[in-house]
Amino acid sequence: MIGKLKGVVDSFGDDVVLIDCGGVCYEVFCSGRTLQALPRVGEAAVVFIETIVREDFIKLYGFANEAEKSWFLLLTSVQGVGARVALAILSVLSPSELSSAVALQDKAMIGRANGVGPKLAVRIVTELKGKVPAIGAIDAGTLGLQSALGEGVASSNVSDAVSALTNLGYSSAQASSALARVVAREGEDTPTEKLIRLGLRELSS
Numbered sequence: 001m002i003g004k005l006k007g008v009v010d011s012f013g014d015d016v017v018l019i020d021c022g023g024v025c026y027e028v029f030c031s032g033r034t035l036q037a038l039p040r041v042g043e044a045a046v047v048f049i050e051t052i053v054r055e056d057f058i059k060l061y062g063f064a065n066e067a068e069k070s071w072f073l074l075l076t077s078v079q080g081v082g083a084r085v086a087l088a089i090l091s092v093l094s095p096s097e098l099s100s101a102v103a104l105q106d107k108a109m110i111g112r113a114n115g116v117g118p119k120l121a122v123r124i125v126t127e128l129k130g131k132v133p134a135i136g137a138i139d140a141g142t143l144g145l146q147s148a149l150g151e152g153v154a155s156s157n158v159s160d161a162v163s164a165l166t167n168l169g170y171s172s173a174q175a176s177s178a179l180a181r182v183v184a185r186e187g188e189d190t191p192t193e194k195l196i197r198l199g200l201r202e203l204s205s
Helices: 032-037 066-075 083-092 095-103 118-127 140-151 156-167 172-186 192-204
Strands: 004-012 016-021 024-030 044-053 058-063
Touching: 004 024, 016 044, 024 032, 024 044, 024 083, 032 083, 044 066, 058 066, 058 083, 066 083, 066 095, 095 118, 095 140, 095 172, 140 156, 140 172, 156 172, 156 192, 172 192
Parallel strands: 024 058
Antiparallel strands: 004 016, 004 044, 016 024, 044 058
16 A cells, blocks of 8 residues: 655645556645645655555545644544545644534534534534644643533533633633643642633733
């Protein structure tokens, strides 16, 4: 199986790139995020590959890094999530944002992708709970706090501070990530008002 391609970008399509490896052009399907990260036509490129073999086709799926590939494999392990839907999700969410979405059980974040309805979004965050890849994951403190929020077991001062920051227009992922840094410095017993103030400082820095 092909694990990685090193070659020159030959051309782009809507969801595909052709990589010229010594005169052989490989057709590689990618997320929009990966396509944007690739260099221009004629320039050298490296793409991590997952090969999917079916009775009627063989397709190569390419990723900008191993974290994105790991998430592709996780997403396609969920019933109802094929390669196309997984790429759609990876087009709108980075690996770290996906980690946050699953930890927070935030189906709305997952539902931003084309082809992901409410029921499928719930299934994804439910089935992938606790399965965040180590590669490219968010830091342990942030992941722990987001998991506690997603499970509804976070302390009231923290959950109230997250609620206040989201009411100000920040996403749950942004708010919880900022507050995780504050809690790491100040402790879990920090009053809500102080958490909000220091959280805003983190978000504006």
